[in-house]
Amino acid sequence: MADSDATPSPTGQEPPRRLWIHNDWVEAEGGETFPTVNPANGEVLARVASGDRADVDRAVASSREAFQSSAWGGLDGHRRGRLLSKLADLIETNADELATLETRDNGKPFFESRKVDLPMVVRTFRYFAGMADKIHGETIPVSGPFLHYTQRSALGVVGCIVPWNFPLNLASWKVAPALACGNSVVLKPAEQTPLTALRLGELAAEAGFPPGALNVVSGFGDRAGTALVEHPDVAALSFTGSTETGRLVMKGAAGTLKRLSLELGGKSPNVIFADADLQAAIRGATSGIFYGKGEVCAAGSRILVERSVYDEVLEGLEARARKMTVGDPMDSGTRLGAIVSETQLERVLGYIQVGKDEGARLLTGGVRREVEGRGFFVEATVFADVEPEMTIAQEEIFGPVAAVIPFDDFGDAVERANQTIYGLASGIWTRDVGKAHRMAEAIDAGIVWVNTYNRYDPASPFGGTKASGFGADLGFQAALEKYTRSKSVWVALD
């Protein structure tokens, strides 16, 4: 299966990439390609085939064929689990290569790709490998002389659309459970970061997945993306991306009434009470917003601080933000990598300007940086005295920009925490157990972290509420609901 196309070079430009369909590299039918850029130096990293409607048609037909075949659709859970385990092993074996590719395509520090993203990808495939032979219905007592049971079955072809911030990780959160449940998958990576997803397709073939079980179509959202969303032979669509695009996806999926799950944006509150271990809270709030350059859907971008410790926390946040070293993402000392693209860089700088214009107090950062005269970097930025109504407290910036907002008491904290359209993640810092649980109850969010932040596990469902979407990734039960259907069977006994 491998050809010369597939092996990335450790330095310099990557070879051109084609679409991965039916366990083979194919050109886009229209012959078009697009560049993917290394944001750390602004150079074109590789040219990639630009999939369009005809290519999605081809990929979906291939996945449908796989679903109906004995080679994939006919496999029992045990065999699917073995394939997923094998793929996990191969990802682990190739982790250096994949992490390098991810860092060069996305700009995140290599230690994040290698020590955080890749291990999570491997764990996710292993977790769902273990799920594959544990999917079953129930026998349910009903009135009358009947045997009644439910069956759980796969849906068919599942479309997965992922963003650029955790390209391989978020792909694994969808691909692994969808395959574990017996579906076939067409994956569309983000146009900014297509390289690791394409390599994943190839590794799946190496692991033994038959043609069509996993197809990967790189391309743009308004072309390959919409084609996948609207396709009549795609049974379910699992989307992670912005809230704005989520609305378009929901409209696009209405025509075929396909099953939909949306993991969208966030503006997550990190709430620091005065009785917290303040040093731990400051550390957690700093990494909560600056990890992954703040390009994290769960980023704790609103830091709410009880007024009596406000100055002390601000001082700590400023000191820690100044230590977030901007640098070459491949350097081990780098804490803040490159913003994913020039467009995103402009967006982040635009929000910083709006923050100043609306009267927030810039404590530190706020400026573009370059490394050796190149790249799209922004300093870790902290705004103090942010009013809850300000744009930087309401809109998702998706960059290393913290908005610090003071509050007076518990009720005020709840009100401010929930004062946004989003409801993805949240953090609470306090030594008072009762208060922690009351706050966890009161916050409108899919995830609550108490005295910690940014924890993930394949067993823990990850998804939001309100404008952050619906239908969680990860978790056994969430995966069952998302990637299987239930059938009720009645058998008359007399």
Ligand code: NAD
């Ligand atoms: P985006 O919505 O622009 O793109 C996400 C994906 O959707 C890409 O693959 C893109 O090509 C595709 N797409 C774009 N337009 C489309 C359309 N009309 N139809 C179908 N597909 C389309 O988002 P982005 O800017 O790439 O990613 C950042 C956003 O993703 C942030 O808002 C962030 O909060 C969100 N995000 C959410 C989660 C989560 O789990 N909730 C995780 C990561 C990122």
Ligand code: MG
């Ligand atoms: Mg790129």
